[in-house]
Amino acid sequence: MTDGIILAKYKSPDRINDSYQSESELEYELINNLREQGYEPIKIATTNELYANLKKQIERLNDVVFTEEEWKRFLIEYLDVPNDGMIEKTRKIQEDYVYDFIFDDGYLKNIKIIDKKDISNNFIQVTNQISQTGTHNNRYDVTVLVNGLPLVHVELKKRGVNLHEAFNQIHRYSKESFNSDNSLYKYVQIFVISNGTYTRYFANTTAQNKNHYEFTCEWADAKNNVIRDLEDFTKTFFEKRVLLEVITKYCVFDANNTLLIMRPYQIAATERILWKIKSSHENRKSGSIDAGGYIWHTTGSGKTLTSFKTARLATELKDISKVFFVVDRKDLDYQTMKEYQKFQADSVNGSKDTKELKRSIEKQDNKIVVTTIQKLNEFVKKNQDHEIYGKHCVLIYDECHRSQFGEAQKRITGAFQHYYQFGFTGTPIFPENALGSETTASIFGAQLHSYVITDAIRDGKVLKFKVDYNNINAKFRIAETVQDEKELKKIEKKLLLHPERISAVTKYILDAFDTKTHRNEHYSIKQRRLNGFNAMFAVQSVEAAKLYYEEFQIQMAKLPEAKRLKVATIYSFSANEEQNAIGDIPEEGFEPTAMDSSAKEFLDKVISDYNETFKSNFSTNSKEFQNYYKDLSMRVKNKEVDLLIVVGMFLTGFDAPTLNTLFVDKNLRYHGLIQAFSRTNRILNKVKTFGNIVCFRDLEKATKDAIKTFGDKNSINVILEKSYEEYMNGFYDETSKVSVKGYVDLCEQIVKKFPEPTEIILESEKKEFAELFGELLKSDNILKNFDEFANFPPIISDRQMQDMKSVYVDIREEALKSNNGESYGNNAPKIDLSDIEFQIDLLKTDEINLDYILTLILEKSREHKDIDILKDEIRRVIRSSIGTRAKEKLVIAFINNIDLSKLKSTDEILESFYKYAKVQKDTQIKELTESEQLKGDSKHFIEKSISKGYVDVAGAELDSLLPPTSRRRGAREAKKQSVFQKMQKLVEVFIGI
The missing domain is CATH 3.40.50.300 (P-loop containing nucleotide triphosphate hydrolases)
Incomplete structure (x- = not known):
């Protein structure tokens, strides 16, 4: 192979331990290293200076000179079109990077903002500490300018600080100033985050499903050797030619307007x-x-x-x-x-x-x-x-x-x-x-x-598998171990498709479904779908699909509506079931008409049920069946289908990150097994820690054989999750070289050290508690997937757990305010939790929704005659849930203003609360509008913000509502920030109401 590739093998030099480096020292070193690599250092402090430099660089690139009027017109016509957002700016860099501009003398010239044909023509500069104002005044660490445009932004934290801090800060900047009016930072294509020891990069995108820390990426050489240290990263990724190639060649702006940077x-x-x-x-x-x-x-x-x-x-x-x-x-x-x-x-x-x-x-x-x-x-x-x-x-x-x-x-x-x-x-x-x-x-x-899969798991690009081998009924155990295909066909109908077995497997799936897919029992079925995952069920044959589908309908008819699943199935004719290799999953075509009459008749019924559920009009006609396949694919990805029963279709080549569980009643081997299992291991968020595989066949040997074939002799420990006993009692992780505490030890330790978490005062105690409780949340999130955990007697009481959750969120909020330079409480000293990663996503999986709290109020009001005891209990529940904390005053005010003894049902308390809340919302919107002297239809803007869940500061709408305010000394921006914060508080209180 040639060494001319941009990912040539890199060997990190030996260097002394520089763990003492501060953020400013890292910043200085980075800029100095970039200068040595040919970047021009430039001092730019303000947005105006950024625009002035941009004009010079665009002129240099195109060998032209703009008059001031021509430059203003170029900005308005093309480069800085009013109300253009991040997507439009990205499209200019990736696709529309040449503009036909007519100068004042009538001369037309193609003006380019980046040269993709000859990347050496592009001029690269580096600057730092640019100030920009949006809803907040922000100063950015290090910015790389390509032809004057900020295409790469680097956010640094001192060594030892958790890298999530840098990632979260970029998200704060995105909300506060990156995307404000006339911000050239909308042009940023790549973000880089580093604490010196660890460095990652990711695309600037608005796509919600790509906006998690899990979608950041480490740099590596062609042999997949990861390059983490900032100095090594700078020498490789930031080598001028490499960076320009990544921006100009190895980015994809896809059909969904999502910017992707290749790994x-x-x-x-x-x-x-x-x-x-x-x-x-x-x-x-x-x-x-x-x-x-x-x-x-x-x-x-x-x-x-x-x-x-x-x-x-x-x-x-x-x-x-x-x-x-x-x-x-x-x-x-x-x-x-x-x-x-x-x-x-x-x-x-x-x-x-x-x-x-x-x-x-x-x-x-x-x-x-x-x-x-x-x-x-x-x-x-x-x-x-x-x-x-x-x-x-x-x-x-x-x-x-x-x-x-x-x-x-x-x-x-x-x-x-x-x-x-x-x-x-x-x-x-x-x-x-x-x-x-x-x-x-x-x-x-x-x-x-x-x-290979071990590389991808190491890099966090796919998840491990947790594989369970469940024998539901002992009388069928021997049949479930059969591997020979001919033998299987002989016993399938008599044993594996026995009505007793089909019924038992179906019941198990229905009973375990919410646990396996992380669906919160306190939520409505709609909210469960929104916050949880969905699953597939791979079966051996069309006959099996038919029997299971029918059994699900029978058993679900006896369940309360909240426990019923939306079950769909799909299969088709396989023209040639002969395998090309051991483990092949036979390819199913799109010719349902070629199936035997029984299979086709059942498929007609399945599609008819689907049409009734989703108000569609598909059929087994070849063209319509293809449309059914596409529609089903979309609804699975959108979590509108809870469980999809498949024979061969969707087991290869189908990607749905929302899928976290595969139930298997099918013999799988080698690449067919890896492919089927891999439907579940796409990364999505922190809650999805692995792909859940629940086997109703004995596939343990087949799984180990497949893993050894497509990995190496050590792959089993890398690819498969640890056992229930190990997570409960602790283990040494050979991969990460870290001792993982057991759940039991974590529970006992935190209860012993913090029996009354609400009484924690010392900063050192807060830090220790936050570390311990974060580990406990991670351990609990994993163990929820194990059937055995459902019967484990809790070590921490419900009341203690509510207090712990509440205190955990309080500490995080205190740290955030402290980091942002805000005072907190009684002039409390700053608490440095920068090296702690708060597990807020995991806390959200146990969120208590508002309807549940209102139902609880009604139930508790019948237990407690003392209204103050009732309010204390309700406060504890509210504060333990991130989504409801902002609603505490509203809910307590409702209790103070209602005669609970007159409410007889859940429907009545829900109706009373939402009627009360609507009046409060209208009153508070009116008060805010009058006190801030807002103009225009401010009520509509605030209502729209509540509906969306955030106040939109991009564009001119919020500005247009502000009263006349002097721009001197930043008075107008201060006013905008004040109004924004007050509106955001209203949003947090009334969202979902």
Whole structure:
């Protein structure tokens, strides 16, 4: 391999322990290192100075001079369009980076803000401590300017401080000032956070599902060696050419307007393929196995994004006529279609008619053709002398271990004379799981890059698996251990599909569902879906799917509505069930009409039920069935479907981060097992700590065999979660080299040290309590997934736990205010908790919602004659829940203003409270409007903010409501900040009401 790639192997130099470094020292060192790497240091203190420098750099890049009027017009017309948000600015950097500007003398010139053809033309500067005002006055650590635009922002914390602090600070800046009017920081593409010891990067995006710390990424070299230290990171990631390549080549602004930055292994794989194409062309190896290779990137690591970017970059190679992106299934993935159609409107060929594919291939301005292997095979059969076969073409296979092992693939490579063939797979075929002599390497060539499941778990890109092997009924235990496919078919109906077993498994799933998917029992079913996860159920056959689906309907009819699940199923005809390798999950097509009448009749019923639930109109007609598949896929991803029963469909290639549990009553082996399990291990948030696998077959040996095949001899300890006993009693984690305290020890320790948590006063005690309780929350979140934990007698009483939660949140709020320079309490000294990561997301899983609190008020009012005792109990409950803490005064005022003895039912207290709260909301909005002398329709703006859950400071709407205020000495900004804070408090009180 060449060393010319941007991710060449990096060896960190030995250095002395510099753990003493302060934030300012880290900042100075970073700027000095960047200066030595060719960055121009520049002192910029204000937004005005930032704009002045920008004008100079845009002029330099384009060899022009703007008059002041021309510059103002350029800003208004293009660069700083009023009300443009972050998405519009990102689009300018990634796609619309050239603007046709007409100067005052009538001369038209293409003005570019970044040069993507020759990246050496771009000029890079570094500055620090720029001040900017929004709802708050903020000063930013280090900013990297490319042609005057702040495209990279670095947030630093002193060594020892938890890196989450830097991440959270960037989010605060995003709310307070980054996105304020005329802020050039809307152009930021990449954020970097570092405490010197650890460094991570992430994209600037508004996508809520990508805005968690879990989506930050570490930098690494081509061998997947992680580069964490800020000095090492600076020498590699911030090397000028590397940074410009990442910004100009390795970012993707997708069809959903989400900015994605490729991870190091994705960049490395892309570069290896591009290098292979170039070197093979130079050495005249096209059309042979030596001109290709395969990429082994584990399931869930973003192979489709990598292959998409590789295909796009391959079109830019001068010797390549066409790039074929070949998928192995008949349903072109909807998201993939959108991405390619955005890049090239007519690149995706979805028709069955190969004439359309032929036209697409023959278009001179079409460099990319997206199609299926089945259709490309038909094209080759019908067009044996086509001129395309004599041209240099790149063939990229999205999943190269399945239908490429057949005649179609051989026919295609036999026709193309100058092909460069590359495959992507998360589960290669090795000699161990091959049925014959063909392996991934024998068909595609050498492995060019690997990023295996152990790499991905180490980097936090996918989750571990927690695997349970449940024997529901002892009389079926032997049948559940059978592995031989022929033997299985003999006993399936008699034993595995026995009504008694089907009933027992169904009951277990219904009983365990809320626990496995983290659904809070205090919530309504709608709120449970919103805050919890959903699941899949993999079964052996269509007959099994039918029996389970029917049994779910029978058992759920006997349950209260809040416990009923939305269950859906999907399956179709499999034209050829013969496996290409051991463990293959047979590919199901989109031809329900080819199924036997019994299977089709049942599918008709299933789709009819689905139509009734979701007010849709799908059927088993081939085209409508494809639409059913797409709609079902979307509803699973949106958590509108609780449990999806599948036979083969959705077990490969389907990504839904909301899925956290897979129930399995199906024999799985090797790559089929890893693929099916991997439906559950996409990262989402802190609550989702692993993929839950619940097996009703004995798959323990099969699981270990699969893990050893696709990892290494130590992979089992890395990939599988620890046991219940270990989490309860503690263990030494070989991977992280850390001793993990057991749950029992944590509970006993915290109760012994803090029997009355509300009496904690000393700063040292607060810190110790916060550390201990955070560990307890993490341990509790994991143990909730174990069936055994449900029967474990609690060590901490409900009352103690409520107080602990309340105190934990108080300490966090105190620390936040202290860090922001605000006074707290009776001039309490600052508490330095910067090295503690507060587990607020985990606390939210046990949130008590308002309806539950109101019901509790009614119940407790019948127990307590003393209203003060009642109010104390209700305060304790409210304060233990983050979502309701702001509503404490409102709820207590309601209790003071209502005769609880006259309320007879839950409905009555709910109706009374919401009527009372609405009056209070209208009164407080009116008071705020009058006291602050707000103009315009301020009531509508505040109501809209309450509905959204936040006060929007972007745009001019909030400004337009302010009364006339002098701009001298920041008076208007101070007024805006004051109004914003008061509105935000109203939002916190009345959200959800």
